[in-house]
Amino acid sequence: MIDTVEIRSPGETHIEVHKFYSGAISAVVVLALVVQTLLPVYFRRVELLELPLLVTIYFGISRRNPSSGLLLGMIIGLLQDSLSHKPLGLNGIAKTIVGYLASSVGGRIDTEHPVSRFAFTAALMAVQQCVIVLIRRLLLAQPERFFSLHFVAAMGVNALAAVALFALLDRLRKPS
Amino acid sequence: MIAIPSRHRSLALLGVFLAAQVFLLAVQIRNPRGHLLRAWSISLISPLGRAGSWGVTHVRGAWSQYFALRGAQRQNEELRREVGDLRLRVQQLEVRAADADRLAALLQFRDAHKETPMLAARVIGAGVDPASQIIYIDRGSRDGVRRSMGIITTDGVVGKAVEVFRDASQVLLITDKESGIGAMLADSRVQSPAGGTGEPLLVLKYLDNDIKVQVGARVVTSGMDRIFPPEIPVGTVAEVKPGNPFQQIRVKPAAHLDRLEGVFVLLTLQPLETQSEPPANPQPSGAPGAGSPAVSSPPKTLPVPGHD
Numbered sequence: 001m002i003d004t005v006e007i008r009s010p011g012e013t014h015i016e017v018h019k020f021y022s023g024a025i026s027a028v029v030v031l032a033l034v035v036q037t038l039l040p041v042y043f044r045r046v047e048l049l050e051l052p053l054l055v056t057i058y059f060g061i062s063r064r065n066p067s068s069g070l071l072l073g074m075i076i077g078l079l080q081d082s083l084s085h086k087p088l089g090l091n092g093i094a095k096t097i098v099g100y101l102a103s104s105v106g107g108r109i110d111t112e113h114p115v116s117r118f119a120f121t122a123a124l125m126a127v128q129q130c131v132i133v134l135i136r137r138l139l140l141a142q143p144e145r146f147f148s149l150h151f152v153a154a155m156g157v158n159a160l161a162a163v164a165l166f167a168l169l170d171r172l173r174k175p176s
Numbered sequence: 177m178i179a180i181p182s183r184h185r186s187l188a189l190l191g192v193f194l195a196a197q198v199f200l201l202a203v204q205i206r207n208p209r210g211h212l213l214r215a216w217s218i219s220l221i222s223p224l225g226r227a228g229s230w231g232v233t234h235v236r237g238a239w240s241q242y243f244a245l246r247g248a249q250r251q252n253e254e255l256r257r258e259v260g261d262l263r264l265r266v267q268q269l270e271v272r273a274a275d276a277d278r279l280a281a282l283l284q285f286r287d288a289h290k291e292t293p294m295l296a297a298r299v300i301g302a303g304v305d306p307a308s309q310i311i312y313i314d315r316g317s318r319d320g321v322r323r324s325m326g327i328i329t330t331d332g333v334v335g336k337a338v339e340v341f342r343d344a345s346q347v348l349l350i351t352d353k354e355s356g357i358g359a360m361l362a363d364s365r366v367q368s369p370a371g372g373t374g375e376p377l378l379v380l381k382y383l384d385n386d387i388k389v390q391v392g393a394r395v396v397t398s399g400m401d402r403i404f405p406p407e408i409p410v411g412t413v414a415e416v417k418p419g420n421p422f423q424q425i426r427v428k429p430a431a432h433l434d435r436l437e438g439v440f441v442l443l444t445l446q447p448l449e450t451q452s453e454p455p456a457n458p459q460p461s462g463a464p465g466a467g468s469p470a471v472s473s474p475p476k477t478l479p480v481p482g483h484d
Contacts, residue, residue, distance in 0.1 A: 070190050082216070139202070139205075140201070
């Protein structure tokens with residue numbers, strides 16, 4: 001996986017792009033998937049947490065490259081689908097869009113502050129939910145509600161977790 | 177070649193990837209069987225998951241065992257302390273039980289010898305010189321104890337008081353070299369002074385070789401020393417050897433002199449009934465043990481208490 005990215009935004013004067021140590025992104029993605037498969041076995045409540053989504057958002061807003069963001073989102077989503085009973089592409093499409101949005105919007109707003117990270121994560125999670133529900137309804141003929149209390153709780157949990165996790169992942173950045 | 181701006185290029189990429197995945201979904205709708213990507217993903221993740229599960233299990237086990245051990249250690253310390261307290265209490269109760277047994281035996285013995293005035297005393301110490309076999313008792317002149325008074329236990333003769341203080345007395349054991357006591361063989365009624373040798377066994381002196389003495393024969397006080405009343409056990413014959421001019425007879429003391437705790441002081445306030453009688457077996461002058469106060473110079477009359 002690509003761990004460095006070049007700056008390419010001709011319309012803007014300055015975009016801060018964060019680089020990561022070699023292998024950090026791959027390791028974090030695999031670790032997130034492993035932890036996501038392990039944690040619910042021992043802690044049922046942790047099923048609300050969606051680490052692959054948080055990792056997708058974090059690397060999207062950090063690298064601020066829509067191409068690599070959507071590519072990373074697609075890979076993570078497909079891996080997540082392959083480890084579940086869901087059809088391949090369900091999470092793949094959703095996380096492709098999330099990765100694209102995270103890396104696109106991340107270059108335009110402040111994503112370093114905990115509050116903005118909290119709100120941004122919640123918003124992107126809502127986007128993912130909408131995409132998944134749409135795919136289910138339109139392509140898989142599986143009617144599903146857009147929002148539920150469970151989803152709201154999951155959104156809050158993941159937004160809070162994002163604040164802590166992003167601060168932890170910031171340590172993997174190469175000093176600029 | 178047409179140059180595509182980066183923003184449009186990423187949008188194009190997005191469209192391509194989304195279309196590809198939609199196609200993938202469509203394929204799966206028609207053919208929902210397992211996909212190669214699943215196999216790859218699972219083969220990638222499952223070893224890590226297995227390792228993670230192993231790690232989590234062991235970490236949880238170690239964590240729970242750690243706290244369990246912490247609890248067990250605290251419980252162990254509490255139990256040890258409790259065991260220590262209980263042991264101490266058991267020891268105290270054993271001591272009390274032994275005291276009660278000893279006192280009961282002393283009481284029984286005293287009841288059996290009502291005619292002889294006695295004073296119960298507790299052994300409070302022993303002599304520091306190994307050569308002199310003495311003990312200290314917790315009764316003194318204030319309790320009516322006088323020099324040369326006999327000391328006995330329920331088992332037999334112990335010795336006599338050689339020094340009397342206000343609240344304690346020094347007792348010379350019968351096994352001391354300087355001790356002597358009027359004794360006789362219980363069966364044959366042959367009298368002979370018994371004396372200490374500084375060893376655990378006593379000796380019966382001045383018994384002619386023609387007097388038949390058997391090992392195991394009982395030796396009791398004769399009353400001739402005017403300290404001990406007759407028939408108090410002195411010991412049993414442990415060894416008999418012919419000698420010149422007298423037999424060499426060794427006697428094992430009846431009293432357990434090595435573990436004395438409670439004793440009786442014989443408060444002989446009046447001369448014994450044998451005082452006026454001539455000695456049945458007169459001792460040769462200058463014989464060993466004859467100079468012992470217990471045998472050779474018994475008090476004619478006992479001193480009045482408080483004037484020792």
